[in-house]
Amino acid sequence: MAQLNTDRPKVLFLAHNLPYPLDEGVKIRTFHTLRLLSCAFDVTALCFPKRKASREDHDVEDELAPLREFARVEAFPIPQDWSKPRFAWDHLRSLVSGRVYTHYVYDSVPFRRRLQELLYTERFALVHVDSLDLCRYLPLLNGVPTVCVHHNVESALLRRRAKAQESWWRRAYVGHQARLMEREERRRCGDVALNVAVSEEDGAALETLVPEARVSVVPNGVDVDGLRPEPGANDGLVFVGGNTWFPNRDALEYFADSIAPVIRASGLQPPVRWVGRATESDQRAYKEQHDIELTGYVDDVRPFVRDAACYVAPLRVGGGTRLKILEAWAMGKAVVSTSIGCEGLEAVDGENILIGDTPESFGEAVVSVLRDPTLRDRLGRAGRSTVERRYGWDIIGESMVRDYQGLLDIDGKPSD
Numbered sequence: 001m002a003q004l005n006t007d008r009p010k011v012l013f014l015a016h017n018l019p020y021p022l023d024e025g026v027k028i029r030t031f032h033t034l035r036l037l038s039c040a041f042d043v044t045a046l047c048f049p050k051r052k053a054s055r056e057d058h059d060v061e062d063e064l065a066p067l068r069e070f071a072r073v074e075a076f077p078i079p080q081d082w083s084k085p086r087f088a089w090d091h092l093r094s095l096v097s098g099r100v101y102t103h104y105v106y107d108s109v110p111f112r113r114r115l116q117e118l119l120y121t122e123r124f125a126l127v128h129v130d131s132l133d134l135c136r137y138l139p140l141l142n143g144v145p146t147v148c149v150h151h152n153v154e155s156a157l158l159r160r161r162a163k164a165q166e167s168w169w170r171r172a173y174v175g176h177q178a179r180l181m182e183r184e185e186r187r188r189c190g191d192v193a194l195n196v197a198v199s200e201e202d203g204a205a206l207e208t209l210v211p212e213a214r215v216s217v218v219p220n221g222v223d224v225d226g227l228r229p230e231p232g233a234n235d236g237l238v239f240v241g242g243n244t245w246f247p248n249r250d251a252l253e254y255f256a257d258s259i260a261p262v263i264r265a266s267g268l269q270p271p272v273r274w275v276g277r278a279t280e281s282d283q284r285a286y287k288e289q290h291d292i293e294l295t296g297y298v299d300d301v302r303p304f305v306r307d308a309a310c311y312v313a314p315l316r317v318g319g320g321t322r323l324k325i326l327e328a329w330a331m332g333k334a335v336v337s338t339s340i341g342c343e344g345l346e347a348v349d350g351e352n353i354l355i356g357d358t359p360e361s362f363g364e365a366v367v368s369v370l371r372d373p374t375l376r377d378r379l380g381r382a383g384r385s386t387v388e389r390r391y392g393w394d395i396i397g398e399s400m401v402r403d404y405q406g407l408l409d410i411d412g413k414p415s416d
Contacts, residue, residue, distance in 0.1 A: 009125035009408060011041040012118060012144075016106060016131045018049035018075055020063045023297070024242065025323035026151050029198070029220050030130055031067075033149070036397035037128065038070035040405065044122070045073040046114060048106060051081035076111040100180040102133040115140060125408055129192070135184050138192070145193040145407045153197070153205045155182035160317045160340075164250050182209065189213040193407050196400075199344025218400045219344070221393035222326040229332030229384060230306050234376075236271035237366065238308035240301050240324045243278040243294060247317040251341075254359075255314045256290040262363025268370055275304045302331070309376060310334050310369045313341035314362060325353075326391050329383030334376045336365045346390055352382035 019030035037043055045067070049060050060075050067073040080086040090104040118124075119142060127146045129138065132154060138146065158178035165171040189195050189210040196218050197203035203217040239255075241248035252274055263270065271293065274286070278294040286292045295304070305311060311328035315338055325342055328335050329352070336354045337347070349355040354369065356362030369376050 008040070008042050010122060011037055011043045011126045011128055011404075012115075012122075012124045013037070013043050013045035013071065013128045014115070014130060014134055014137060015045060015047040016133045018047040018060070018063055018067075020066050021299075023299075023301075025220070028323050029151065032221060032393045032397070033128075033130070033400070034067065035070055036393065036400060037404065039397070040401045041126070043071035044118065044124075045071050046111060046118075047073060047075050048078050048108070048111070049075045050078060074114065076108050076114070078106065079108055080105060094177070094180070098180065100135070100184050101177055102181075103136050103184070106134055107136060112137065112140070119144070126193075126404060128404075132181075132184060132188060135188055138188055147194045147196060147404060147407070148189070148192045149196045149198075150202060150206065151198060153185070153202050153209070155179075155185055155209075156205060157317070161246055164246075164317050186210055194403060196403070201344055216403045218403070219391065219396060220323050220326060221391045221396040222323070222330045222387050224330055224388055224392045227302070227327055227330035229380065232303075232306035232308070234307070234309045234373075236273065236308055237310050237312050238273050238275060238304050239312050239314075240275045240305065240327070242276035242297075243274065243282055247315055248276070250317050251314045252286070252292075252294075254316055255312065256286065256292055258359035259312075259314055259363045259366070260290060260292070262359050263366050266363075266367045268367060270309070270370055273304055273308070275301050301327075305331050305333060308333065310336060310366055312362075312366065313337035315341035326387055329380075329391075330387045332380040332384045334369045334379035335383060336362060336369060338362065346386055352379060352386050354379065 013034060015030055017027055017030060019027040019034060022028045022031055034043060034045060049063065064073050064075060080090055091101060093104045094101040115137060119140065124144055127141050127144050129146055129148045131151060132148055155178050158174055158181055162171050162174035162178055165174055186209065189206060190212040193214065195206055195213050195215045197206055197215055198218065198220050200217055203215045206213055206215050239251070243249050243252060260272065274292060274294045275298060277297045283294040283296060286294050305328055311333045313322060313325055313335065317340070322342060322345060325335055325337065325345060336356060339355055339357050342353055342355065347353045347355070354365035356365045369379070
């Protein structure tokens with residue numbers, strides 16, 4: 001259990017997820033942000049663990065234990081995770097009130113009471129809000145300097161998602177949520193002390209949207225010591241990402257319907273593995289119809305990435321930066337991606353990655369990697385070099401902690 005050091009300023013850390021185990025991109029970033037801040041601050045964290053349908057036996061206390069090595073951490077269930085009527089009620093409230101849907105998803109009485117209790121009994125120098133999804137709690141922070149992280153520019157992500165929807169009513173509804181989220185971004189981003197974007201593109205988008213907002217870019221990182229190139233089978237293709245998140249599901253459908261036929265038309269029949277949460281019905285359907293293996297949840301994705309010849313990222317919807325590409329690079333893997341898939345990364349087509357934005361160009365790039373071991377090795381080495389130079393978490397943490405400390409005066413008190 002982390003012990004508070006009264007000589008250091010206190011940070012209250014509010015998170016819309018419980019950042020353990022490290023099985024999702026957002027959780028990985030949140031975990032390392034929490035860890036790095038604990039090097040300079042005493043951190044108290046209030047988190048919302050998401051119920052995992054594919055892991056009913058998971059124990060929240062087991063997931064809290066690694067976090068308590070460097071922070072005081074408490075967990076609060078997301079109400080709608082345990083109630084289908086609440087899920088429908090949250091959508092209805094959003095439509096009737098004209099407030100973005102996430103305003104209601106995280107509406108938790110126990111969370112709010114604990115937050116108010118901490119703000120009343122302790123003096124925090126800063127509040128870290130890990131997503132604008134927690135916007136409903138910003139008015140409670142009583143003027144404490146607040147840092148808000150934007151894992152994506154959510155309004156832009158929702159617009160991309162709306163365009164990818166096939167049914168008119170889904171396009172209309174997701175587009176409506178994009179407008180509501182943009183309204184929330186305009187309302188809140190100028191009021192917080194600092195907005196943290198995860199890519200230069202996202203930072204510029206926030207500044208355009210809210211010119212008065214103070215924005216800093218802190219890119220996503222990777223554990224360059226824990227993830228290293230290792231000998232593997234060098235066989236087939238791999239993607240890492242749960243099928244329950246819309247951008248990942250859209251990428252799978254795009255790959256299966258449009259890209260895989262291009263690859264197979266070349267005469268190659270590489271095994272394809274999609275690693276991450278997926279329903280049993282999806283696992284059966286994609287194996288039978290497309291010969292694509294959906295693994296379902298796995299505790300460790302590294303063996304799958306290690307054994308692949310090529311990591312693919314056929315994303316058409318997304319934002320922020322792609323942690324999974326960083327991890328593939330760290331493991332020395334050749335990567336083929338769309339422009340959106342590697343957006344925000346220091347990715348140079350033909351040097352540390354191959355980029356294809358049509359099914360034909362993407363499929364041909366994959367074929368090139370599979371057929372050319374020299375190209376495959378060159379891309380893998382360049383990717384590893386990129387993360388060592390630019391994306392190690394400790395390198396990123398130095399500038400991030402300076403940004404947070406810059407909001408305080410020399411006594412560790414909030415600056416004017």
